[in-house]
Amino acid sequence: MVCAGTRQAKQGALTIVRRSSSKGKEAAAPTDEQLDQLDLDPEHLPAVDTPDACDKAALRLRYLLRQLNRGEISAETLQKNLQYAAKVLEAVYIDETKEPRPEGDQRAAPAPLPRRRLRTPCWARCSIDRPEAKRLADEDDELSEVQPDAVPPEVREWLASTFTRQLATAKRKSDEKPKFRSVAHAIRAGIFVDRIYRRVTSTALMQFPQDVVRVLKTLDEWSFDVFALNEAAGGAAIKYLGYELLNRYGMIHKFKVPPTVLENFLGRIEEGYCKFHNPYHNNLHAADVAQTVHYMLCQTGLMNWLSDLEIFATLVAAVVHDFEHTGTTNNFHVMSGSDTALLYNDRAVLENHHISAAFRLLRDEECNILQNLSRDEFREFRTLVIDMVLATDMSFHFQQLKNMRAMLTLAEPVVDKSKAASLVLHCCDISHPAKRWDLHHRWTMSLLDEFFLQGDKERELGLPFSPLCDRNNTLVAESQIGFIEFIVEPSMGVCADMLECVLGPLHGAKGPREPRGEGGKGDYHCLD
Numbered sequence: 215m216v217c218a219g220t221r222q223a224k225q226g227a228l229t230i231v232r233r234s235s236s237k238g239k240e241a242a243a244p245t246d247e248q249l250d251q252l253d254l255d256p257e258h259l260p261a262v263d264t265p266d267a268c269d270k271a272a273l274r275l276r277y278l279l280r281q282l283n284r285g286e287i288s289a290e291t292l293q294k295n296l297q298y299a300a301k302v303l304e305a306v307y308i309d310e311t312k313e314p315r316p317e318g319d320q321r322a323a324p325a326p327l328p329r330r331r332l333r334t335p336c337w338a339r340c341s342i343d344r345p346e347a348k349r350l351a352d353e354d355d356e357l358s359e360v361q362p363d364a365v366p367p368e369v370r371e372w373l374a375s376t377f378t379r380q381l382a383t384a385k386r387k388s389d390e391k392p393k394f395r396s397v398a399h400a401i402r403a404g405i406f407v408d409r410i411y412r413r414v415t416s417t418a419l420m421q422f423p424q425d426v427v428r429v430l431k432t433l434d435e436w437s438f439d440v441f442a443l444n445e446a447a448g449g450a451a452i453k454y455l456g457y458e459l460l461n462r463y464g465m466i467h468k469f470k471v472p473p474t475v476l477e478n479f480l481g482r483i484e485e486g487y488c489k490f491h492n493p494y495h496n497n498l499h500a501a502d503v504a505q506t507v508h509y510m511l512c513q514t515g516l517m518n519w520l521s522d523l524e525i526f527a528t529l530v531a532a533v534v535h536d537f538e539h540t541g542t543t544n545n546f547h548v549m550s551g552s553d554t555a556l557l558y559n560d561r562a563v564l565e566n567h568h569i570s571a572a573f574r575l576l577r578d579e580e581c582n583i584l585q586n587l588s589r590d591e592f593r594e595f596r597t598l599v600i601d602m603v604l605a606t607d608m609s610f611h612f613q614q615l616k617n618m619r620a621m622l623t624l625a626e627p628v629v630d631k632s633k634a635a636s637l638v639l640h641c642c643d644i645s646h647p648a649k650r651w652d653l654h655h656r657w658t659m660s661l662l663d664e665f666f667l668q669g670d671k672e673r674e675l676g677l678p679f680s681p682l683c684d685r686n687n688t689l690v691a692e693s694q695i696g697f698i699e700f701i702v703e704p705s706m707g708v709c710a711d712m713l714e715c716v717l718g719p720l721h722g723a724k725g726p727r728e729p730r731g732e733g734g735k736g737d738y739h740c741l742d
Contacts, residue, residue, distance in 0.1 A: 420457055468526075
């Protein structure tokens with residue numbers, strides 16, 4: 215029997231203890247032969263509220279898992295059977311919660327929110343041997359031990375509030391046993407539903423080549439090699455990195471982003487970055503900035519200060535911040551009187567275009583990753599992205615630093631989250647001088663190539679050369695030293711002060727934090 219004294223619900227975690235079976239043997243998993251004989255016709259299924267429904271659902275889920283691994287299942291079959299499994303879970307839930315709670319039964323206060331943790335990399339799921347939940351023993355056994363982390367969060371939350379309460383109010387063993395068994399089946403079905411969902415969203419619909427997997431293992435390092443990623447990805451750095459980041463932060467699940475829509479969106483974004491064949495402002499630069507933003511969010515603990523929607527907006531802003539860049543500066547557009555400059559009245563010409571083009575793309579249903587946001591969420595998301603991308607306009611650089619410094623010098627500084635995220639994105643946009651030398655050198659040469667191509671156009675149009683755009687009179691080393699001393703280093707300093715201000719209370723720090731080393735594979739623990 216289950217002893218109430220040994221069962222505890224601590225901080226929302228579920229602890230279920232094993233009752234030994236009199237027969238001492240576990241139920242055998244279905245064989246391949248049994249699975250091959252399974253009839254998937256939904257018309258032959260028992261009603262979802264019958265005793266056989268859980269067994270049938272679990273058996274079908276095992277079959278679906280096997281067929282997914284083989285790549286031998288249609289989307290229609292998968293959808294129908296998952297819908298059936300979901301209805302079985304709902305029926306069990308209704309059955310277990312239909313009795314009213316006794317008077318005076320007060321639900322425990324919710325546990326404090328845990329610090330945010332990143333999800334398992336989607337490319338790693340197919341290669342990690344995760345232990346399966348222990349199976350039910352024979353028909354007289356009640357429930358095998360289930361580790362809390364093995365149960366999907368939604369199922370675990372339901373179990374903590376429903377299953378444990380039912381045990382406390384059970385009166386007779388004859389009444390308890392069927393419900394206890396049905397919940398056990400529900401746990402098992404829930405685990406398989408969650409596993410199939412994750413495999414469909416991050417494996418079946420998004421295959422990661424082995425070379426990409428190898429490079430992404432260093433995604434949490436400061437000097438991540440985006441050039442190696444792009445080569446491994448066949449020129450699709452944004453596709454894999456963008457998908458990986460949105461998955462790791464749980465954005466795909468949280469905001470119900472259809473995986474195929476996300477792939478379409480990232481593919482079109484990648485095309486836009488390659489539209490003008492820029493040496494520097496291309497898909498590699500976007501991927502590099504997005505990865506650097508990820509490092510700042512995760513390794514500093516900034517993601518614990520931001521909401522889910524703010525993280526979503528920050529990652530998307532990083533991905534689209536130079537979308538359809540023309541390879542020329544704002545000054546070139548203004549001086550040449552381009553259509554884009556006329557459209558945006560010479561103000562933040564490129565930045566306005568990046569934002570406008572990205573949101574026009576999001577109006578396409580096949581690319582609308584925001585389709586399941588509420589109206590209020592969409593407005594907040596859009597405002598955040600606009601603020602962040604506009605802040606990457608270098609003409610706003612000194613004013614941005616001045617405003618943040620002034621805010622931080624107040625007796626009780628209150629940092630606006632939008633301004634904080636904007637500063638982080640701006641710093642990541644100009645961060646390559648702080649990276650490993652070989653990466654910085656390659657970025658510098660690419661940027662100068664782009665500047666020189668603009669200088670060639672200026673010569674053809676009879677315009678004066680913009681700074682650093684004359685290929686015959688540009689001092690490379692001196693220009694980079696000046697850029698580092700007067701732009702990059704002060705920006706990083708202000709950003710560090712800002713992070714200390716907003717994260718200090720979260721860390722409980724009285725003074726400066728010790729610097730963190732570079733994160734490795736799976737090192738997602740952030741300061742708290």
